[in-house]
Amino acid sequence: MKYSRWPFYSLIGMLFVTGLILSIYRHIEYQVPWLPGETLTTWSIEARVEFDAMGEPVKVRLNRPDSQKNYTRLSESSASPGFGVTYLEDEGMIEWTIRQAKGAQTLFYRADFLVDENQGEPLAPPPPIKIVTWEEPYKTAAQQILQQVRRQSADPISFTQQLFTQLSEKTTHNNQNLSLLKSAESNNAKLAVRLLNQANIAASVVWAIQLEDGRRRQNTIPLVKVWSSTEKSVIFNPLTGQRGVPEQHILWSQNSMPILEVSGGVNSFVTFSIIRHQESIHSAVQAQQNSDHDLISFSIHSLPLEEQALFKTILLLPVGALVVCFLRIIIGLRTSGTFMPVLIALAFIQTSLLTGLVGFLLIVFTGLILRSYLSHLNLLLVARISAVIISVIAIISIFTLFSYQIGLSEGLKITFFPMIILSWTIERMSILWEEEGAKEVMVQGGGSLLTAILAYLFMTNDLIRHLTFNFLGIQLIMLSFILALGNYTGYRLSELIRFKSMVKDDIR
CATH class of the missing domain: 1.10.10 (Arc Repressor Mutant, subunit A)
Structure with missing residues (x-):
C-alpha cells in the first residue's frame, strides 16, 4: 500500500513558513537587524548573589555600576522573590531586605549598557585619605x-x-x-x-569586569x-x-564601597554573566528614553544572562546537525558516529580550531594504543568502556599538566573535550580496526574530522550566530531542511563518482 507524501511535504512547508513568519515579525516588530553589523552594541551584565541565610533578618547591599566613559547605562532591574528592593542612588548601591530567611538564597541584579563614544567620564569626588598604621618592621x-x-x-x-x-x-x-x-x-x-x-x-x-560575550561565572x-x-x-x-x-573592560564599582555586603547570612559571593546584543538604533534610543522598557520583550533575552550564554551555544547545535545531515546524505561522507562531529565542533569552539585538532588527535591516538592493549585482556564490554573512559581522563590530565609546565596555556583548553564521546569514539575505532582494517578507520576518522571542521566554521560564523540567537524561527527553518534531507533517496555525490565509469559504459 502506497502512502501519500503530501502530509509530510505539508509539514515541511508549514515549518518553513512558520519559522520565516516568526523571524520577519521579530525583525519588523522589534527592529532586530538581519545582519550583525551596522548596529549599536549593548552589553547586559547580570550579577548573581548567592549566600546562606541563618533564619534571621537579612540585609544585602550590592554596588551598582553607573554610566562611565564610552558606556551609557540604559536600564537596570533585579529579581529577588520575597525580598524588598531599594535603589540607593546617593550611595550607588542596591539593597535587598527581608524579615526572615533561611537556607540557600539567590538574588539577581542586571544592568544594560550602550557602547557610546560620546559618553564622558563622570566626575567623582576623591575619597577621604585614611590614616595608615604599620607595625615594625x-x-x-x-x-x-x-x-x-x-x-x-x-x-x-x-x-x-x-x-x-x-x-x-x-x-x-x-x-x-x-x-x-x-x-x-x-x-x-x-x-x-x-x-x-x-x-x-x-x-x-x-x-572592573571583562566584557566577553557569553561569559558566565566571571569575577x-x-x-x-x-x-x-x-x-x-x-x-x-x-x-x-x-x-x-x-x-x-567596564567599571562595576567606581567608589570605595565594597562590592557586596551581607548581614544575616554566610558564605556570600557574587559572580557575573555577560551577553552582548546588537540592537537597532531605534531600540537603543527608545531604551534610553524609557529605562523601564525592555530592549526585547519576549525572547531568549528575557532569561537570566547565565542561561542566555548557555542557549547561545545550544542554539548552534541544529546548525551542526544540518551540516552533518547534508554531508552524510547528499555528499555521502562517512563518519565515526552520527553526531559525534557536532560535539567535537563544540569543543573546537571552546579551544580554538588548531588547539582542538592537535588535542583531539593526541587523545585519540594515545587512546587507541591503550585500547589495543585492553583488547588482549578479553574484558567484558562495560568494564572495557569504563577502563577507556578512565584512560581518556588520565590522558587529558597528563597533557594538560604537561602543557602547563612548559608554558603552553592553550593546552589547558583540551579539558573542554567531551570525555564520554571520546571514549566511545576510541572504542568504535578500535572495533572498526579489528573488523575492517586501518583503511576504514582512516576514512571514517578523516570524515569525522572534516565534518567537525566544517561544522565549526558554520557554527562560528558571525551571521549564523546572530540569526540563531536573535531569531528563534530559524530553528524551525533548519528543522524543515533536515526533514527534507531525510526524505532524499537519490544517489550521493560520492556514489556518482564511484559509478562514473559504469555510467559512461551505459551511455556508449
Whole structure:
C-alpha cells in the first residue's frame, strides 16, 4: 500500500513558513537587524548573589555600576522573590531586605549598557585619605619605599606610576622591603592604596569586569583609582602599572564601597554573566528614553544572562546537525558516529580550531594504543568502556599538566573535550580496526574530522550566530531542511563518482 507524501511535504512547508513568519515579525516588530553589523552594541551584565541565610533578618547591599566613559547605562532591574528592593542612588548601591530567611538564597541584579563614544567620564569626588598604621618592621619598609618613589616622581600621578613600577613582579624579588610588605598584604591593589594614602594621596580600589560575550561565572578585576586633584583622576592596572581601564573592560564599582555586603547570612559571593546584543538604533534610543522598557520583550533575552550564554551555544547545535545531515546524505561522507562531529565542533569552539585538532588527535591516538592493549585482556564490554573512559581522563590530565609546565596555556583548553564521546569514539575505532582494517578507520576518522571542521566554521560564523540567537524561527527553518534531507533517496555525490565509469559504459 502506497502512502501519500503530501502530509509530510505539508509539514515541511508549514515549518518553513512558520519559522520565516516568526523571524520577519521579530525583525519588523522589534527592529532586530538581519545582519550583525551596522548596529549599536549593548552589553547586559547580570550579577548573581548567592549566600546562606541563618533564619534571621537579612540585609544585602550590592554596588551598582553607573554610566562611565564610552558606556551609557540604559536600564537596570533585579529579581529577588520575597525580598524588598531599594535603589540607593546617593550611595550607588542596591539593597535587598527581608524579615526572615533561611537556607540557600539567590538574588539577581542586571544592568544594560550602550557602547557610546560620546559618553564622558563622570566626575567623582576623591575619597577621604585614611590614616595608615604599620607595625615594625613593615613601618620602616613602607617608609623606605615611599622615600625612594618620592625622589623619582614629581606629582601624585607620576608618584603612583613609579610605585607600580616598584610593585611589579619583575622587581619584587630584588626588593626586600616590597617582599616584606607583600607578605603582609599580597593584593597589589590594596597594598598600593595603603601606600598612597600614607603618602597623602587619595586613592581607592575600584572593580572592573571583562566584557566577553557569553561569559558566565566571571569575577571582578581590581584596579586602582588615584586623584591628583578634586576633579582629575587616573585609573591604574595594579598588575602592569598601565594607565586607564583595560580594553573591553567596564567599571562595576567606581567608589570605595565594597562590592557586596551581607548581614544575616554566610558564605556570600557574587559572580557575573555577560551577553552582548546588537540592537537597532531605534531600540537603543527608545531604551534610553524609557529605562523601564525592555530592549526585547519576549525572547531568549528575557532569561537570566547565565542561561542566555548557555542557549547561545545550544542554539548552534541544529546548525551542526544540518551540516552533518547534508554531508552524510547528499555528499555521502562517512563518519565515526552520527553526531559525534557536532560535539567535537563544540569543543573546537571552546579551544580554538588548531588547539582542538592537535588535542583531539593526541587523545585519540594515545587512546587507541591503550585500547589495543585492553583488547588482549578479553574484558567484558562495560568494564572495557569504563577502563577507556578512565584512560581518556588520565590522558587529558597528563597533557594538560604537561602543557602547563612548559608554558603552553592553550593546552589547558583540551579539558573542554567531551570525555564520554571520546571514549566511545576510541572504542568504535578500535572495533572498526579489528573488523575492517586501518583503511576504514582512516576514512571514517578523516570524515569525522572534516565534518567537525566544517561544522565549526558554520557554527562560528558571525551571521549564523546572530540569526540563531536573535531569531528563534530559524530553528524551525533548519528543522524543515533536515526533514527534507531525510526524505532524499537519490544517489550521493560520492556514489556518482564511484559509478562514473559504469555510467559512461551505459551511455556508449
